[in-house]
Amino acid sequence: MTLFVLRRLAQTLLVLFVTSALVFGGLYLVGDPVEILVNPQADQEERARTAEALGLDRPAVEQYGLFLKGMLAGDLGKSFVYGRPALEVILERLPATLELAFLAMLLSVAAGIPLGLYAGLYPDRKSSKAIMAGSILGFSLPTFWVGLLLILVFAVQLGWLPSTGRGPTETYFGIPISILSLEGLKYALLPSLNLALFKLSLIIRLTRAQAREQVLLDYIRFARAKGLPRSRVIGVHLLKNIMIPLVTVIGLELGSVIAYAIVTESIFAWPGMGKLVIDSMFQLDRPVVVAYLLVVVLMFILINLTVDILYAALDPRVRLDGTRA
Amino acid sequence: MIREFLRSRIAAGGLALLALVVLVALFAPWISPQNPYDLAKLDLLDARLPPGTAGAAHFTYLLGTDGQGRDMLSAIFYGLRVSLTVGVASGLIALALGGLLGVTAAYAGGRAEQLLMRVVDIQLGFPAILVALILIAVLGKGVDKIIIALVCVQWAYYARTARSAAIVERNKEYIDAARSLGFSHTRIVLRHLLPNAMPPLIVVGTVQVAHAIALEATLSFLGLGLPATEPSLGLLIANGYEYLLSGRYWISVYPGLALLATILSINLVGDQLRDQLNPRLAR
Numbered sequence: 001m002t003l004f005v006l007r008r009l010a011q012t013l014l015v016l017f018v019t020s021a022l023v024f025g026g027l028y029l030v031g032d033p034v035e036i037l038v039n040p041q042a043d044q045e046e047r048a049r050t051a052e053a054l055g056l057d058r059p060a061v062e063q064y065g066l067f068l069k070g071m072l073a074g075d076l077g078k079s080f081v082y083g084r085p086a087l088e089v090i091l092e093r094l095p096a097t098l099e100l101a102f103l104a105m106l107l108s109v110a111a112g113i114p115l116g117l118y119a120g121l122y123p124d125r126k127s128s129k130a131i132m133a134g135s136i137l138g139f140s141l142p143t144f145w146v147g148l149l150l151i152l153v154f155a156v157q158l159g160w161l162p163s164t165g166r167g168p169t170e171t172y173f174g175i176p177i178s179i180l181s182l183e184g185l186k187y188a189l190l191p192s193l194n195l196a197l198f199k200l201s202l203i204i205r206l207t208r209a210q211a212r213e214q215v216l217l218d219y220i221r222f223a224r225a226k227g228l229p230r231s232r233v234i235g236v237h238l239l240k241n242i243m244i245p246l247v248t249v250i251g252l253e254l255g256s257v258i259a260y261a262i263v264t265e266s267i268f269a270w271p272g273m274g275k276l277v278i279d280s281m282f283q284l285d286r287p288v289v290v291a292y293l294l295v296v297v298l299m300f301i302l303i304n305l306t307v308d309i310l311y312a313a314l315d316p317r318v319r320l321d322g323t324r325a
Numbered sequence: 326m327i328r329e330f331l332r333s334r335i336a337a338g339g340l341a342l343l344a345l346v347v348l349v350a351l352f353a354p355w356i357s358p359q360n361p362y363d364l365a366k367l368d369l370l371d372a373r374l375p376p377g378t379a380g381a382a383h384f385t386y387l388l389g390t391d392g393q394g395r396d397m398l399s400a401i402f403y404g405l406r407v408s409l410t411v412g413v414a415s416g417l418i419a420l421a422l423g424g425l426l427g428v429t430a431a432y433a434g435g436r437a438e439q440l441l442m443r444v445v446d447i448q449l450g451f452p453a454i455l456v457a458l459i460l461i462a463v464l465g466k467g468v469d470k471i472i473i474a475l476v477c478v479q480w481a482y483y484a485r486t487a488r489s490a491a492i493v494e495r496n497k498e499y500i501d502a503a504r505s506l507g508f509s510h511t512r513i514v515l516r517h518l519l520p521n522a523m524p525p526l527i528v529v530g531t532v533q534v535a536h537a538i539a540l541e542a543t544l545s546f547l548g549l550g551l552p553a554t555e556p557s558l559g560l561l562i563a564n565g566y567e568y569l570l571s572g573r574y575w576i577s578v579y580p581g582l583a584l585l586a587t588i589l590s591i592n593l594v595g596d597q598l599r600d601q602l603n604p605r606l607a608r
């Protein structure tokens with residue numbers, strides 16, 4: 001177990017290093033941030049001064065070396081646009097993205113598991129087939145297009161909900177949160193629904209497939225033969241066994257919700273990390289893009305590690321060296 | 326097999342829809358009322374007309390026009406062509422690359438196999454959009470760059486599938502027979518292992534092409550995908566975004582429907598193929 005965690009941490013460092021080199025190298029070659037930052041009428045001297053102030057006049061290798069040194073000290077460079085540490089700019093936007101991701105996961109789990117269970121237990125009913133057809137649709141609908149439709153219907157046509165932006169925030173434990181007030185929830189509803197759609201379909205399909213396979217197994221038949229009430233067989237015996245793969249997927253999907261928030265945030269002008277990184281890509285704000293990618297990659301690796309450990313804790317048959325006893 | 330496929334009415338419908346989509350994409354230049362990228366044919370006075378309006382040209386804008394007076398129906402036909410080309414091209418390259426790597430890894434075994442699968446595992450731990458974003462940030466924009474990015478995103482799925490299929494095959498007698506006949510490794514991998522790993526690869530392929538099309542559309546929508554000279558469906562939808570808030574829905578909605586029809590039909594076909602090839606679901 002300790003060995004497993006240690007090996008994974010070493011792998012984490014390697015992946016972070018490769019990502020940073022790839023991204024830094026690539027962005028260095030792509031554009032010239034000075035062009036964007038100084039006013040077009042500026043003379044050569046002013047350009048040179050800006051480049052020097054940003055450290056862009058030094059050779060690429062030296063820049064990367066400085067960057068790596070800073071990274072180890074938790075310093076990912078200063079944003080060209082905001083003039084503040086890139087990491088600070090990113091972490092500032094983190095709560096907005098996390099609350100959106102959290103709400104989306106909550107929506108998809110709360111609706112997905114019951115629907116999937118139903119479709120799996122009664123596969124031949126019309127309503128089950130409708131649920132499954134809906135989930136294929138949910139898989140196929142391009143997220144960004146659904147976002148536009150949600151705005152068109154609920155904000156433009158019906159005028160029920162605000163189309164873009166984030167509601168007023170209140171500070172809890174020093175973190176600004178908007179979804180705990182009704183007004184804030186109004187703003188968060190459409191984007192989180194948009195973000196949840198794909199995950200909802202995934203959870204429905206997964207729960208259904210699991211339920212269909214598990215109800216045929218002996219332990220369910222045995223529990224029934226023992227005369228246990230149906231609610232207990234399904235609610236305790238079946239659900240417990242379905243949960244094992246589900247927890248893994250839900251854990252992993254949390255990370256992917258954070259990544260896909262890039263799209264949803266851009267559509268709904270939600271001021272999170274995702275919108276920030278897209279804006280920064282257009283403004284060639286290299287430190288922010290690099291910092292975002294590193295932060296998200298690190299988040300992912302930590303989530304994956306947690307899920308692996310949790311999986312082993314839930315299912316005693318799993319050993320962490322990758323074999324199933 | 327074909328009869329079983331068509332017995333499911335949903336799958337048959339999906340196949341019909343897919344055939345329609347492919348035909349439209351193939352024959353776009355001949356069936357479009359207008360060449361949407363010939364600026365001489367566009368009339369700015371016809372901009373933002375709602376669906377069904379008769380234009381100054383001699384035809385009716387069935388799906389309306391966009392901000393530059395472009396017929397949406399024609400734009401969608403051409404966009405479909407671009408989206409499908411990018412999706413299928415990247416899918417085929419990724420299938421060839423990933424399939425070959427996976428099968429070779431399974432055949433070689435040992436260190437090489439472990440290393441490849443480690444890389445696959447790590448990459449599949451990250452969502453496609455993040456990998457694509459990193460690559461686009463590094464490579465820049467353009468059709469070739471997008472295809473490279475999509476191939477890099479997808480190859481791992483094929484590699485994993487090909488390896489697990491080839492592991493089953495590699496210990497079978499016909500491989501031993503081929504080996505004892507003194508065939509070269511290249512020949513065994515290409516002519517014996519790869520063809521036998523194809524069925525699961527094709528199933529993964531259908532799903533992946535749908536993913537690739539959706540991903541390309543998403544990237545184009547964000548402005549990170551194809552250049553404006555070759556507008557895919559995603560870019561058409563993005564162009565309509567600014568008109569959406571003033572109620573001009575058609576510029577975004579109809580290209581979206583075309584995109585949905587494409588992805589949905591591929592998914593329906595893929596779904597049925599997978600169920601049919603899954604021995605765990607006894608019928």
